[in-house]
Amino acid sequence: MTQQPADDDLLCHDDAAYVLGALSAADRRAYEEHLRECQTCQASVRRLAGMPGLLALAAPDAIGDADPPVPPSLLPTLLRRARRADRRRRRLVGGVVGGLAAATAVLLVVLVWAIARPGAAPTNSADAGTSTSASAGSSAGPIAAPDETVPLDQVLPGPMTATLELDDKRWGTAITVVCSYEQSMRGSVPYDLAVVDTDGQVTSAGSWSGVPGVTARVPVATAVTRDHISAFEIRLADGRTILRGSP
Numbered sequence: 001m002t003q004q005p006a007d008d009d010l011l012c013h014d015d016a017a018y019v020l021g022a023l024s025a026a027d028r029r030a031y032e033e034h035l036r037e038c039q040t041c042q043a044s045v046r047r048l049a050g051m052p053g054l055l056a057l058a059a060p061d062a063i064g065d066a067d068p069p070v071p072p073s074l075l076p077t078l079l080r081r082a083r084r085a086d087r088r089r090r091r092l093v094g095g096v097v098g099g100l101a102a103a104t105a106v107l108l109v110v111l112v113w114a115i116a117r118p119g120a121a122p123t124n125s126a127d128a129g130t131s132t133s134a135s136a137g138s139s140a141g142p143i144a145a146p147d148e149t150v151p152l153d154q155v156l157p158g159p160m161t162a163t164l165e166l167d168d169k170r171w172g173t174a175i176t177v178v179c180s181y182e183q184s185m186r187g188s189v190p191y192d193l194a195v196v197d198t199d200g201q202v203t204s205a206g207s208w209s210g211v212p213g214v215t216a217r218v219p220v221a222t223a224v225t226r227d228h229i230s231a232f233e234i235r236l237a238d239g240r241t242i243l244r245g246s247p
């Protein structure tokens with residue numbers, strides 16, 4: 001059978017009617033032909049297979065028909081009842097298909113809402129970051145963004161990348177070194193943060209050791225106020241500068 005894709009698409013809509021036994025003999029044959037080839041329909045028929053049993057509980061007979069019993073000799077009445085039952089069954093199929101579509105739409109809305117919810121994750125991570133830096137500082141409030149963030153550029157290629165978070169203090173500048181080390185880094189190497197002030201004087205703000213594969217937040221400090229700092233340099237024990245940046 002070589003059916004046009006459009007016909008196939010239309011047949012795909014018969015899945016619920018097929019499972020409910022609501023297709024005419026000819027339509028059922030056409031659908032079964034289609035079902036052999038269409039994986040989408042195979043899946044939906046499997047999914048819908050339990051439905052007739054559930055719907056039987058809600059069948060007109062089970063709900064209760066208000067009409068009194070009709071003597072079988074009354075052919076016109078029987079015909080009318082048959083037609084009415086047929087209409088009811090079609091309505092039922094339409095209702096089931098419509099219900100599935102509505103349920104899918106609701107699910108989509110929920111999914112889109114969950115995905116598009118305005119910045120839930122960024123807000124959380126920002127909170128976590130600032131609360132950590134606040135606890136690293138000495139007198140800041142419970143939640144405070146750093147006064148300035150200084151990215152450091154690599155001077156010598158190495159396994160470390162770092163950013164400095166600066167907070168102005170009356171005694172100088174609180175600094176959080178946010179540093180990451182490649183997993184492949186060998187051993188633990190000590191680093192020193194040198195502060196170069198606007199007069200060219202160099203002082204150490206603190207030292208720490210790197211841990212391979214870890215991002216660390218190291219609180220250090222300098223008496224130099226932010227407006228008197230001209231550069232930060234992360235140096236190795238032998239004095240070589242590996243990272244540098246300016247506020």
Ligand SMILES: [Zn+2]
Binds near residue numbers: 011038039040
């Ligand atoms: Zn199909």
